[in-house]
Amino acid sequence: MSAAPEALERPVLIGRSSSHFTRIARIFAAELGVDHSFQVVRDLMSSNPEDYGGNPALRIPVLKTPQGSWFGALNICRELWRRSSSRPRVSWPEDLDVPVLANAQELVLQSMATEVTLVMSKVGGASDSSAHHTKMRTQLINMMAWLEQNAQAVLAALPPQRDLSFLEVTLYCLVTHLEFREVLPTAPYVELTRFCQQFAKRASIQETPFRFDT
Ligand SMILES: N[C@@H](CCC(=O)N[C@@H](CS)C(=O)NCC(=O)O)C(=O)O
Structure with a gap:
């Protein structure tokens, strides 16, 4: 028996509930009210693109639609917006036209x-003491310090008439995931913590908590 047309139209989000890039797409889907199903990638060490919805980069998230597969969080969020009937005002990366x-x-x-590289290296059993690992931690700490210092200016510069911004969704996913995966304690980042507490009041955040899929 063939599937009903609406079943064919329903997109499938391929990812993991513990993945911050996947959560960006899940938050957008919830904000935009786009019905979809969720397919968990069980083994992130798999080298088979078919396990990642055909993504040759072997990465999640991927959105499978009747038109084809969309690779990566930003592509997926844009496609979700096109599928949304409400089409709220979203601030996209190309709208960010001042340096900060x-x-x-x-x-x-x-x-x-x-x-991602730090977490995957750990999962893959790489050493924490390599020069590259040390540099990556320094890079991450430097970037977080910049984001903390500039958080107030960033939030003040976003277009006030927005319903949602890709920048805020990604920032929220980054900060909360660092804590969730125990990569970096985030309490010392006072401004970023304040932002996350505020942003977490959205229903889309409550509906998409990080957790390890079983
Ligand atoms: N450019 C991609 C990056 C996606 C990504 O790195 N996803 C992680 C999970 S959060 C992943 O698939 N990691 C698997 C790996 O590194 O092998 C996007 O924007 O979605």
């Missing part, structure tokens, strides 16, 4: 990527 905002977005995404 553009640099904040760059450093948030780079911090997330650095964190």
Whole structure:
């Protein structure tokens, strides 16, 4: 028996509930009210692209739609927005046209990527004492210090009429994930902690907690 047309239309988000890049997409889906199913990637050490929805980068998240697969959080958020009937006002990375905002977005995404490498190295059994590992931790601490110092200026410079911004969603996912994966204690980052407490009041945050899939 063939599937109902609406079942074919329902996109599938492929990721993990413990992944910060996946959570960006989950928060956007919740904010935009886009119905989807969630498919967990069980083994992040797999080298088979089919386990990652066909993504040759062997990374999550991926959104499978009847039109094809969308690789990466930003592509997915844009596609979710196109599928949303409410289409709220979203501030996207290309709207960040002053240095403090553009640099904040760059450093948030780079911090997330650095964190992925640190976590994956640990999972893969790499040594903590290599020169590269030490440099990555320094990079992460430097970037977090910059974000803490500039947090107030960044939040004040975002367009006031926005309903949602990619920058705030990614910043929230970064800071809370550092604590969740015990990569860095975040309590000393007072401004970032204040931002996260405020942002966590959204229903989309309550609905998408980090947890390890069983
Ligand atoms: N550029 C991608 C990065 C995605 C990414 O790095 N995801 C992590 C999980 S949070 C991953 O798949 N890691 C697997 C690996 O590093 O092998 C995006 O923006 O979504």
